[in-house]
Amino acid sequence: MDFxxxxxVIFVGAAxxxxxxxxxxxxxxxxxxxxxxxxxxxxxxGTNRIGIFMQSIAAVGGFKKKKVFEWSEGIWLTLPAxxxxxxxxxxxxxxxxxxxxxxxxxxxxxxFVLLLVKPERWLNPSSxxxxxxxxxxxxxxxxxxGFYGGFIQAGVGYFLLAGLVLGAGVDLVKANAIKVLITFxxxxxxxxxxxxxxxxxxxxxxxxxxxxxxxxxxxxHVAVKKGSVFIRWFLLVCVFAFALKLLLF
Numbered sequence: 465m466d467f468x469x470x471x472x473v474i475f476v477g478a479a480x481x482x483x484x485x486x487x488x489x490x491x492x493x494x495x496x497x498x499x500x501x502x503x504x505x506x507x508x509x510g511t512n513r514i515g516i517f518m519q520s521i522a523a524v525g526g527f528k529k530k531k532v533f534e535w536s537e538g539i540w541l542t543l544p545a546x547x548x549x550x551x552x553x554x555x556x557x558x559x560x561x562x563x564x565x566x567x568x569x570x571x572x573x574x575x576f577v578l579l580l581v582k583p584e585r586w587l588n589p590s591s592x593x594x595x596x597x598x599x600x601x602x603x604x605x606x607x608x609x610g611f612y613g614g615f616i617q618a619g620v621g622y623f624l625l626a627g628l629v630l631g632a633g634v635d636l637v638k639a640n641a642i643k644v645l646i647t648f649x650x651x652x653x654x655x656x657x658x659x660x661x662x663x664x665x666x667x668x669x670x671x672x673x674x675x676x677x678x679x680x681x682x683x684x685h686v687a688v689k690k691g692s693v694f695i696r697w698f699l700l701v702c703v704f705a706f707a708l709k710l711l712l713f
Contacts, residue, residue, distance in 0.1 A: 469501065470671055477675025481519040484676075485644060485683035486695060487702040488621020491516070492709060494672060503665055509616070510658030513651055514669030519676035520648035526684030527641035538642040540598035541606050541632070542649045545624075548610025549650030553657040568619050569710030575622055576703045578630070579696060596632050596642075605631060606646075613647070614654045621647070622703060636692040636699075644680070 476497045480490030491512055498508035527533060605627050613620035621643060628639035658664050687695060 465501065465668075473497065473501075473668060473672045474675035474678075477515050477519075477672035478679035478682075479675075480515065480672075481522070481676035481679025481681075482683045482686075483679075483702060484516070484519060484621055484647075485523045485680045486640060486687055487699050488623075488625065489619045489702060489706040490621075490676075490679075491616075492619070492706055498668065498672075501668060503668070507663045507665060510655070510661075510663035511665045511669040511672075513655040513658060514664065514666070515673040515676040516647065517651045517655055518670075518673030519680040520644050520651060522677040523644040523680040523684055524641075524648055526681055527644065527687075530684065530688050532688060533638050533641040533645070537596050537638070538645040541596060541602065541628070541642065542646045543598070544603045544607035545610030545613070545646045546650045546653055548607035548612075549614030550610075550653045550657070552611035552614030553654035554614075566711060569707050572619065572622065572703050572707035572710065575626060576700065576707060578626075579700050579703065596634065602627070602631060610646075610650050613650055614657075619706070622699075625699070636695045637687055640687050640695065641684075 476493055480494045482490075483493070484490035494512050494515060495508055498511055499505060503511060606624075609620060609623045609627055612623065624643040624646060625636070625639050628634045628642055629636060634642065655664070
């Protein structure tokens with residue numbers, strides 16, 4: 465692979481790491497690039513998990529260093545998400561890719577409306593300082609989100625944020641921290657499945673992962689410094705842009 469392509473991979477990885485840590489759908493940037501480099505779709509999907517794994521290490525470490533969250537606050541929701549991700553990464557789902565994009569796009573439009581019309585639900589959480597309890601409903605919701613994340617990954621960050629903020633009453637800064645912790649755990653499981661099935665290009669994946677880590681590290685500092693209001697506006701822009709991409713292109 466030419467040198468400039470490695471530079472491109474690192475740059476795209478950095479952009480995706482930043483977007484994934486503050487919002488989601490960074491994989492909608494990285495997956496097309498990996499396929500452009502000649503990787504089959506399933507190998508691109510597996511290779512992409514290396515970058516997400518590396519980015520999650522940087523993001524979790526950054527948020528924990530700044531004392532944004534405690535381990536106990538994320539562990540209970542991580543469990544159902546991990547179970548769902550393991551199943552999702554192993555199950556072959558026979559669904560048309562275009563149809564899937566349209567479904568995700570519609571869900572993102574719905575989330576955009578919630579962000580725009582009901583800002584107080586995102587900026588004034590119901591229980592920002594309480595411990596997060598695992599209820600039966602939350603178990604089902606986060607297992608479903610984990611299943612989707614294990615299967616395709618792209619856009620899972622939005623659904624995790626919605627579950628954490630609207631379902632668990634967590635503020636956006638802490639929700640981002642717990643989101644990357646959950647993502648880290650289920651990515652480990654999903655990546656293991658892809659490695660077992662020889663669907664990972666390690667050189668390209670690690671190269672992109674370097675960029676992912678850089679973007680994630682920057683994003684943790686921005687999240688803590690700028691706070692929930694900035695994150696909400698960043699979410700609005702990302703949700704709108706990626707919804708258009710999925711629905712129109």
